[in-house]
Amino acid sequence: MTTASGFQMPKPVLAVEGLTVSFDGFKAVDDLNLYIDRNEVRVVIGPNGAGKTTVLDLICGKTRATGGSIQFNNRELTRMNEYDIVRAGVGRKFQTPSIYDNLSVFENLEMSFPKGRTVFGALFFKRSQQVVDRVNEVAADIFLADLLQQQAGLLSHGQKQWLEIGMLLMQDPELLMLDEPVAGMSVSERAQTADLLNRISQGRSVLVIEHDMEFVKSIAHKVTVLHQGKVLAEGSMESVQKNPKVIEVYLGH
Amino acid sequence: MNALDKLMGGRQGVIGLLILAGLILVVFPLTLDAFRLNMVGKYLTYAFVAVGLVLCWGYGGILSLGQGVFFGLGGYCMAMFLKLEASDPESTKIQSTPGIPDFMDWNQITELPTLWVPFHSFSFTLVAVIAVPVILALVIGAALFKRRVGDVYFSIVTQAIALILTVLIIGQQGLTGGVNGITDLKTLLGWDIRGDGAKLALYFINAVLLLGCILIGKFILASKLGRLLMAMRDKEERVRFSGYDVASFKVFVYCVAAGFSAIGGAMFALQVGFMSPSFVGIVPSIEMVIFAAVGGRMSLLGAVYGSLLVNYGKTYFSESFPELWLYLMGGLFIAVVMYFPNGLAGLWESHGRKWLAGLKREPVPTVVHTPAKPAVVTAAKPDSASVNSSLEIQP
Amino acid sequence: MQWLSDFGAIAAMQGFNGLSVFCVLLLMALGLAIIFGQMGVINMAHGEFLTIGAYTTYVLSTLVQNYMPSMQPYYFFFAIALSFVVAGAIGWAVERVMISRLYHRPLDTLLATWGLSLVMQQAFRSIFGAREVSANPPEWLMGAVSLTDAIEIPKNGLFVMALTVLMTGGIFLMLYRTRWGLQVRATVQNRVMSRAVGINTRQVDRMTFALGCGVAGVAGAAFTTIGSTGPTAGSLYIVDTFLTVVFGGAQSLLGTIASAFAIAQTQSVSEFFMSGSMAKVLTLSTVILILLMRPQGLFSSKIRK
Numbered sequence: 001m002t003t004a005s006g007f008q009m010p011k012p013v014l015a016v017e018g019l020t021v022s023f024d025g026f027k028a029v030d031d032l033n034l035y036i037d038r039n040e041v042r043v044v045i046g047p048n049g050a051g052k053t054t055v056l057d058l059i060c061g062k063t064r065a066t067g068g069s070i071q072f073n074n075r076e077l078t079r080m081n082e083y084d085i086v087r088a089g090v091g092r093k094f095q096t097p098s099i100y101d102n103l104s105v106f107e108n109l110e111m112s113f114p115k116g117r118t119v120f121g122a123l124f125f126k127r128s129q130q131v132v133d134r135v136n137e138v139a140a141d142i143f144l145a146d147l148l149q150q151q152a153g154l155l156s157h158g159q160k161q162w163l164e165i166g167m168l169l170m171q172d173p174e175l176l177m178l179d180e181p182v183a184g185m186s187v188s189e190r191a192q193t194a195d196l197l198n199r200i201s202q203g204r205s206v207l208v209i210e211h212d213m214e215f216v217k218s219i220a221h222k223v224t225v226l227h228q229g230k231v232l233a234e235g236s237m238e239s240v241q242k243n244p245k246v247i248e249v250y251l252g253h
Numbered sequence: 254m255n256a257l258d259k260l261m262g263g264r265q266g267v268i269g270l271l272i273l274a275g276l277i278l279v280v281f282p283l284t285l286d287a288f289r290l291n292m293v294g295k296y297l298t299y300a301f302v303a304v305g306l307v308l309c310w311g312y313g314g315i316l317s318l319g320q321g322v323f324f325g326l327g328g329y330c331m332a333m334f335l336k337l338e339a340s341d342p343e344s345t346k347i348q349s350t351p352g353i354p355d356f357m358d359w360n361q362i363t364e365l366p367t368l369w370v371p372f373h374s375f376s377f378t379l380v381a382v383i384a385v386p387v388i389l390a391l392v393i394g395a396a397l398f399k400r401r402v403g404d405v406y407f408s409i410v411t412q413a414i415a416l417i418l419t420v421l422i423i424g425q426q427g428l429t430g431g432v433n434g435i436t437d438l439k440t441l442l443g444w445d446i447r448g449d450g451a452k453l454a455l456y457f458i459n460a461v462l463l464l465g466c467i468l469i470g471k472f473i474l475a476s477k478l479g480r481l482l483m484a485m486r487d488k489e490e491r492v493r494f495s496g497y498d499v500a501s502f503k504v505f506v507y508c509v510a511a512g513f514s515a516i517g518g519a520m521f522a523l524q525v526g527f528m529s530p531s532f533v534g535i536v537p538s539i540e541m542v543i544f545a546a547v548g549g550r551m552s553l554l555g556a557v558y559g560s561l562l563v564n565y566g567k568t569y570f571s572e573s574f575p576e577l578w579l580y581l582m583g584g585l586f587i588a589v590v591m592y593f594p595n596g597l598a599g600l601w602e603s604h605g606r607k608w609l610a611g612l613k614r615e616p617v618p619t620v621v622h623t624p625a626k627p628a629v630v631t632a633a634k635p636d637s638a639s640v641n642s643s644l645e646i647q648p
Numbered sequence: 649m650q651w652l653s654d655f656g657a658i659a660a661m662q663g664f665n666g667l668s669v670f671c672v673l674l675l676m677a678l679g680l681a682i683i684f685g686q687m688g689v690i691n692m693a694h695g696e697f698l699t700i701g702a703y704t705t706y707v708l709s710t711l712v713q714n715y716m717p718s719m720q721p722y723y724f725f726f727a728i729a730l731s732f733v734v735a736g737a738i739g740w741a742v743e744r745v746m747i748s749r750l751y752h753r754p755l756d757t758l759l760a761t762w763g764l765s766l767v768m769q770q771a772f773r774s775i776f777g778a779r780e781v782s783a784n785p786p787e788w789l790m791g792a793v794s795l796t797d798a799i800e801i802p803k804n805g806l807f808v809m810a811l812t813v814l815m816t817g818g819i820f821l822m823l824y825r826t827r828w829g830l831q832v833r834a835t836v837q838n839r840v841m842s843r844a845v846g847i848n849t850r851q852v853d854r855m856t857f858a859l860g861c862g863v864a865g866v867a868g869a870a871f872t873t874i875g876s877t878g879p880t881a882g883s884l885y886i887v888d889t890f891l892t893v894v895f896g897g898a899q900s901l902l903g904t905i906a907s908a909f910a911i912a913q914t915q916s917v918s919e920f921f922m923s924g925s926m927a928k929v930l931t932l933s934t935v936i937l938i939l940l941m942r943p944q945g946l947f948s949s950k951i952r953k
Contacts, residue, residue, distance in 0.1 A: 060494060081498075083493055083497055083499075086495060094491075098488055098490065099488070099491070100487055100491070102484075103483070107480060110477075111477075111480065111484060111495065116477050117497055117498075119478065119501050119502060119505045122476065123472075123477070123478045124476070125476060125478075171495065171496065316759075318758075397940070403943075404755055405688075405690055405755065406894055406939075408755065409894060410939070412887050412890075413891055413936055414936070416887050417928075417936075420925045420929050421925070421929050424923060424925035424926060424929070542759065579767070579769065579770035580766075580771075582763070582766055583763040583764060583767035585763065586760060586762055587746065587763040589759075590750070590759045591746070591756075
């Protein structure tokens with residue numbers, strides 16, 4: 001968009017406009033507008049039932065919107081199916097760690113390598129040196145370099161969260177969406193995760209849903225507060241924390 | 254390990270395959286008379302279906318209760334070719350309309366139906382044996398998987414399709430030979446298939462084709478696609494959100510299973526000399542599932558042993574104790590599902606290995622032995638996943 | 649104009665024929681809708697429970713004929729009740745021994761119950777012989793009622809219809825108006841919470857399964873009025889019954905009724921124009937095609953997962 005002085009603002013990487021979804025009359029997301037810029041870390045907070053996870057569901061295609069549009073790099077996501085959205089550069093982490101318990105950590109990461117996604121591609125996929133290197137690289141990032149041969153189902157809860165983040169990193173997405181990445185983690189694990197997120201958000205946009213305010217402070221560029229499917233407030237962490245509406249609805253005292 | 258090692262599943266995999274190959278290519282032909290060898294050949298044609306089921310059911314989680322459809326279609330294509338060859342104008346000159354199959358004559362048909370005409374050509378027949386069932390599987394699979402029809406619904410629909418095809422075949426007597434099927438097959442390209450020598454040759458062709466299918470199966474399972482199948486059984490959503498079109502993989506493995514079954518059907522028609530709707534319907538289709546279940550639904554080699562064992566049992570008991578057989582088979586279904594979900598292969602993994610190691614007084618070879626899942630499972634998982642997480646079976 | 653009234657008469661009788669088929673199908677489907685639709689359990693032996701009901705009726709009929717001929721006109725009501733009880737009791741036992749151990753594995757339940765159906769069919773064969781047998785329907789069920797000069801409605805058809813209406817109404821009442829029905833619905837929707845509020849979910853499951861089997865038993869008793877019974881009588885209907893339940897929307901009883909009606913009528917009407925086998929092919933294919941377009945069935949509830 002162009003400002004009054006004629007300066008051209010860089011286009012947001014994700015532009016959500018008028019997004020609405022209703023389930024049998026109940027509007028889980030109500031005419032929502034949300035803009036995320038390149039290389040921004042945006043955290044979405046809000047009480048339970050505010051529609052946070054639903055917004056992620058809508059963006060990644062898990063749920064079909066009943067109205068509005070989601071533009072990602074000039075592509076209309078509401079008309080695409082899930083795997084095409086992923087291939088377009090959107091990665092999503094689920095609330096409960098969603099990894100392949102029966103495969104090793106290495107195999108989990110390899111599975112997310114963005115090659116060999118078609119039937120014949122997968123049939124003839126070679127575990128080349130390039131793949132191995134990339135897996136090792138990501139594994140180091142997510143603190144699991146020593147556990148590559150470990151069966152994923154045996155990892156601790158926190159490690160599974162990291163593994164899932166690692167699987168998303170393998171996809172090399174432009175927009176990374178994380179749903180409660182530190183839920184169930186210890187304090188030190190949270191610190192490690194904050195560090196991880198700050199590292200991986202270089203050159204990417206990240207959209208995070210979280211409840212842990214300390215964690216949010218340590219990673220957020222900007223915070224959006226959702227309530228009853230609408231945006232209640234938006235801004236820096238400090239401004240949001242001082243917002244009386246937000247305090248009443250969510251933060252409380 | 255290098256690619257070939259991985260394909261075969263390591264040393265154990267190679268040994269297992271060699272033992273099976275030895276059994277069906279050397280031991281059986283040397284120790285069994287022509288009649289019994291032909292019977293084993295028949296059992297091995299069912300093994301094609303079972304091997305296909307290991308891929309689509311054991312690994313893909315797709316319980317197709319209508320594999321008889323593909324077995325039958327492959328069999329009928331071959332039978333049609335053979336029947337046309339046996340119905341040349343010379344041998345059928347006593348019919349009202351010579352040159353057409355006898356059952357058509359009995360149904361007062363005076364001209365060969367258009368559907369049959371291309372089956373005069375052997376090359377067309379060979380193509381049709383595989384193409385017709387695979388195309389049907391493609392259509393059914395695409396329609397059902399793309400719409401995300403659930404596992405259970407899929408199984409029910411496959412039963413309905415088996416029923417529809419059976420009724421259709423039986424109803425169209427003039428076209429298909431009705432409930433009696435297509436019988437009295439004599440020669441393949443001039444070579445008499447009823448003689449002992451021919452049956453021996455066909456047995457070997459059958460065995461080699463079966464081993465070929467097993468190798469194809471191993472290749473698929475050793476590839477990334479094999480891992481994807483297991484991942485999809487476990488967490489389909491995660492696979493989808495990693496950029497994979499899940500439906501296309503399911504369709505693929507369903508088509509492969511259909512193709513294998515069709516080859517089995519064609520070899521059946523050749524070895525046994527007829528094809529009828531009794532192999533197409535729900536009952537035979539579900540029986541084929543039990544072959545894979547008994548052998549071990551996660552084991553390609555197990556599927557062959559399962560087919561041999563169950564069919565041998567069926568022949569033996571049906572002759573001596575016919576009443577007992579149905580009780581046994583029903584009991585087998587129940588027992589396998591409830592107590593031996595990984596079949597004989599599973600028993601071998603958990604008990605046989607240790608016994609063998611004990612005999613040799615060697616330490617138990619290190620298998621990738623993944624322990625059972627902890628008791629607290631958060632959500633209801635598809636059956637195969639929770640059952641098979643306790644053991645990784647070599648395909 | 650004679651041909652018009654003839655046509656109308658034939659159409660009415662065909663339609664009524666369709667209604668009889670509809671009733672047996674509906675009774676079967678209701679039992680299965682309870683078990684599959686509500687509990688998510690696939691019982692491939694459901695047809696065998698119908699056969700249990702039919703054989704029970706046959707046995708009772710023979711006993712009455714030989715020992716208490718005076719009871720002939722009345723025995724049928726006992727037969728229905730007895731079929732319900734016997735089928736339900738066996739169902740209860742099956743749930744306890746087998747189904748309860750397979751709850752989280754629907755495909756395995758399918759295979760195990762198929763095995764059960766084989767065992768049951770063989771048991772029927774051993775006990776009653778392989779040939780078909782017939783119960784003796786009471787006098788008042790035989791013959792037909794003449795609505796007009798040309799239209800005759802068979803009495804057994806009317807009876808089956810009345811029975812179906814009663815059973816359907818009864819099931820609706822049980823599920824939606826009684827405390828027990830509430831417990832069933834709660835258990836189905838959220839097992840863990842139901843246990844937490846003190847519902848004995850095991851008991852509920854057992855009774856629900858038994859109820860579904862009992863209803864199949866009643867269908868079997870009704871079945872004896874329109875056909876003879878053999879060891880495989882039930883298995884003929886199993887695919888149709890499953891399709892009926894799935895087509896209607898597995899969780900909706902109303903859907904089951906609508907679906908059974910649609911399927912039975914399509915079959916009957918088609919039979920008028922083509923051979924029986926082609927009619928069946930047409931009906932089944934249509935159902936599958938519609939299911940492909942609408943996998944959730946005719947009536948479905950939208951739940952946010």
